Amino acid sequence: MAQAVQAPTASAGPKSKTKAKKRYLKAKKERRKKRKAVPGEPKALKKRQEDQSATEESGSSGSEAEEGLEDGDQEVAAVPVLAKAKEDSGERPKKRRKIDTPPPRPSSPPEDNIEVDESEEPAVQPRPRSPTPPVALPAFPQPRRPEAPSKTVLALQGLDKALIEAEIVNPATTLPLDAAKDGQDERTGLSGKMRRRLQDLGITELFAVQTAVVPLLLSSPGSRSLYRPYDPPEDLCVSAPTGSGKTLAYVLPIVEVLSSRVVTRLRALVVLPTRDLVLQVRETFEAVARGRGLNIGTATGQHSFAHEQSQLVAERTTDLQGGSSKVDILICTPGRLMDHLHGTPNFSLQHLRFLVIDEADRLLAQSFQDWLAQVLAATRPPTRPSEDSSATSSVESLSSLRTARPHPDALAPAFLHLLRDVPHVQTDIDEHKESPCQKLLFSATLTRDPAKISALGLRQPKYIVVQSRKTTDGASKDEDVLDFVMEKFTMPATLTEHMLVCDAAIKPLMFFYLLHSRNITNALVFTKSAESTARLVRLLEFFEDALQKSQGGDQGKVIVARAYSSDLSPSERKTILEQFKNQEIHILVCSDLISRGIDISHVSHVVSYDVPVDFRKYVHRVGRTARAGRAGDAWTLVEEQEARYFKTMMKETDHLGKVRRLKVPEEDAEPYKPAYETALGRLKEFYARG
Numbered sequence: 001m002a003q004a005v006q007a008p009t010a011s012a013g014p015k016s017k018t019k020a021k022k023r024y025l026k027a028k029k030e031r032r033k034k035r036k037a038v039p040g041e042p043k044a045l046k047k048r049q050e051d052q053s054a055t056e057e058s059g060s061s062g063s064e065a066e067e068g069l070e071d072g073d074q075e076v077a078a079v080p081v082l083a084k085a086k087e088d089s090g091e092r093p094k095k096r097r098k099i100d101t102p103p104p105r106p107s108s109p110p111e112d113n114i115e116v117d118e119s120e121e122p123a124v125q126p127r128p129r130s131p132t133p134p135v136a137l138p139a140f141p142q143p144r145r146p147e148a149p150s151k152t153v154l155a156l157q158g159l160d161k162a163l164i165e166a167e168i169v170n171p172a173t174t175l176p177l178d179a180a181k182d183g184q185d186e187r188t189g190l191s192g193k194m195r196r197r198l199q200d201l202g203i204t205e206l207f208a209v210q211t212a213v214v215p216l217l218l219s220s221p222g223s224r225s226l227y228r229p230y231d232p233p234e235d236l237c238v239s240a241p242t243g244s245g246k247t248l249a250y251v252l253p254i255v256e257v258l259s260s261r262v263v264t265r266l267r268a269l270v271v272l273p274t275r276d277l278v279l280q281v282r283e284t285f286e287a288v289a290r291g292r293g294l295n296i297g298t299a300t301g302q303h304s305f306a307h308e309q310s311q312l313v314a315e316r317t318t319d320l321q322g323g324s325s326k327v328d329i330l331i332c333t334p335g336r337l338m339d340h341l342h343g344t345p346n347f348s349l350q351h352l353r354f355l356v357i358d359e360a361d362r363l364l365a366q367s368f369q370d371w372l373a374q375v376l377a378a379t380r381p382p383t384r385p386s387e388d389s390s391a392t393s394s395v396e397s398l399s400s401l402r403t404a405r406p407h408p409d410a411l412a413p414a415f416l417h418l419l420r421d422v423p424h425v426q427t428d429i430d431e432h433k434e435s436p437c438q439k440l441l442f443s444a445t446l447t448r449d450p451a452k453i454s455a456l457g458l459r460q461p462k463y464i465v466v467q468s469r470k471t472t473d474g475a476s477k478d479e480d481v482l483d484f485v486m487e488k489f490t491m492p493a494t495l496t497e498h499m500l501v502c503d504a505a506i507k508p509l510m511f512f513y514l515l516h517s518r519n520i521t522n523a524l525v526f527t528k529s530a531e532s533t534a535r536l537v538r539l540l541e542f543f544e545d546a547l548q549k550s551q552g553g554d555q556g557k558v559i560v561a562r563a564y565s566s567d568l569s570p571s572e573r574k575t576i577l578e579q580f581k582n583q584e585i586h587i588l589v590c591s592d593l594i595s596r597g598i599d600i601s602h603v604s605h606v607v608s609y610d611v612p613v614d615f616r617k618y619v620h621r622v623g624r625t626a627r628a629g630r631a632g633d634a635w636t637l638v639e640e641q642e643a644r645y646f647k648t649m650m651k652e653t654d655h656l657g658k659v660r661r662l663k664v665p666e667e668d669a670e671p672y673k674p675a676y677e678t679a680l681g682r683l684k685e686f687y688a689r690g
């Protein structure tokens with residue numbers, strides 16, 4: 001204690017210390033006197049004083065002590081005196097405990113399996129154990145992180161139920177057709193007449209997509225009715241690889257259902273993106289519907305508008321509520337369809353039983369005059385007009401109806417409320433009537449974009465997807481649906497794919513070398529534009545000429561190439577396609593104009609001379625070969641600077657593994673180099689001349 005008092009401070013000099021000491025000693029004396037005067041001091045105070053003095057002994061710095069003293073902390077100073085007083089009085093002083101001495105460690109092991117870090121000293125002394133063990137609390141489950149949902153589950157979340165419940169059809173499925181039997185076939189719903197017709201056309205079995213679609217459209221109850229206002233049919237979205245027979249999948253049911261019609265009405269509308277496809281589908285309809293008495297029309301703008309009107313509508317002078325039609329089936333492009341919808345009197349879609357949108361993803365991307373919304377509106381019954389006729393008696397109305405209605409079945413059932421002469425008597429058994437129009441969407445690259453699909457206002461849509469299943473296990477169907485949802489399109493099983501990466505400067509030479517070294521005589525070649533198409537054809541012509549001259553006319557077969565572009569007239573295009581089919585033309589060079597839908601059976605190779613801009617385009621290009629189970633080869637010529645882009649595109653759709661790398665050493669093409677250089681020189685001259 002004295003030590004603490006005497007400890008020098010940084011601020012006080014030796015003189016001031018002496019004075020302080022004197023003051024202290026004086027104060028001490030006085031306190032001692034006072035205490036002696038007070039006989040009984042409370043125990044608590046005594047204890048506090050003892051503790052205080054212990055604190056001072058153990059750790060207070062000199063300066064702190066001094067400060068305390070100067071503040072007049074008399075109790076601290078009095079502690080040793082008190083202790084002495086106790087000793088004097090025979091009372092044993094309480095043993096003082098140093099505060100910073102650690103409490104003794106409990107000898108017993110820790111309870112409740114709580115792990116104690118032996119290296120750490122407990123901060124407080126453990127409480128003594130109670131004699132009765134504490135009542136055990138109910139055990140709460142430990143919080144656990146829930147397992148993350150699988151990638152598949154996440155990807156399918158929030159998608160349309162119809163998409164998730166898509167029917168996956170194995171591409172290898174076929175259904176043999178028995179033409180010998182009469183009557184309707186139970187499995188397919190096809191009539192004996194139809195099966196015989198198909199046999200005449202060389203079709204003896206249904207392909208995978210047809211095995212799923214045809215029975216669905218023909219065998220369900222009411223499926224053959226022309227009008228189903230109270231029980232409208234469900235819509236269908238079909239995704240199947242290129243060349244898998246989607247056209248027949250809708251042609252067969254339409255011809256079967258419409259064959260029962262008595263009056264000609266426009267009952268089937270097929271919309272396609274290009275004129276060429278319209279003509280192709282018309283040929284299929286005509287071939288299948290031969291002998292059924294159905295009238296098939298087209299509207300593409302190939303002929304004058306007035307001519308088309310006269311082909312489509314019988315009566316144009318009188319306004320007929322039910323419309324008038326010369327055709328049962330109309331195949332058209334969306335632009336010309338809009339023209340007729342707005343400009344042809346009595347052109348009505350109210351009797352439509354089937355609306356087919358082929359190459360649906362391409363057509364849905366076309367917002368041309370908002371064609372889809374307008375077509376859908378024309379198929380739906382409009383709301384009831386104002387009821388001016390409610391005053392007339394029903395007898396009067398019926399008699400006027402007999403004279404007012406030129407045709408007994410002019411209006412479709414769902415549109416009957418529009419009859420001006422028939423009063424509408426509402427009853428409690430009135431049922432809502434709907435258009436019986438069944439929408440059928442087809443594509444090899446059908447969009448899964450819910451926003452685009454919702455624009456169609458589909459009725460209980462059903463999805464049919466032709467693609468090879470990853471497993472046969474029913475539980476993993478989600479993964480198959482996921483492939484479909486993620487737009488990993490299926491390719492024909494008979495297709496082989498190659499890519500050739502080369503320097504842009506020698507790409508034409510490599511292409512010519514491949515044509516000659518592989519003896520190619522039926523190839524479709526795709527370029528990026530009509531201009532590059534023309535240039536490539538010209539270069540190939542110069543090359544063939546130079547090659548023949550260099551070999552003294554002994555080169556063998558000369559490769560004949562033609563450009564196929566939108567610059568040609570329809571008749572020129574038709575002639576060129578005919579020549580290509582007859583192999584008078586070996587190489588048909590085109591832009592993506594005919595990459596979709598065109599069915600030329602003998603195409604052995606498809607060459608993407610310029611890399612396609614997206615995977616959808618790639619699928620449609622390569623799909624011009626390997627059709628209907630035939631073998632086919634697809635090559636993509638990739639310039640070195642495009643290689644990364646092309647590979648990424650293939651990787652994103654899990655397709656890179658299927659494209660084999662074609663390696664052609666430059667020296668292999670060396671023999672063709674002189675002819676190629678001559679051709680290049682001539683091409684330069686040609687374009688320089690303009």
Ligand SMILES: Nc1ncnc2c1ncn2[C@@H]1O[C@H](COP(=O)(O)OP(=O)(O)OP(=O)(O)O)[C@@H](O)[C@H]1O
Binds near residue numbers: 205244597623
């Ligand atoms: N059941 C069948 N038996 C034999 N050949 C068939 C059958 N169905 C279709 N074909 C033929 O297969 C070829 C391809 O058919 P289609 O043009 O309908 O294919 P697609 O699926 O529409 O192809 P894309 O998507 O390229 O338009 C056609 O030549 C067609 O005649």
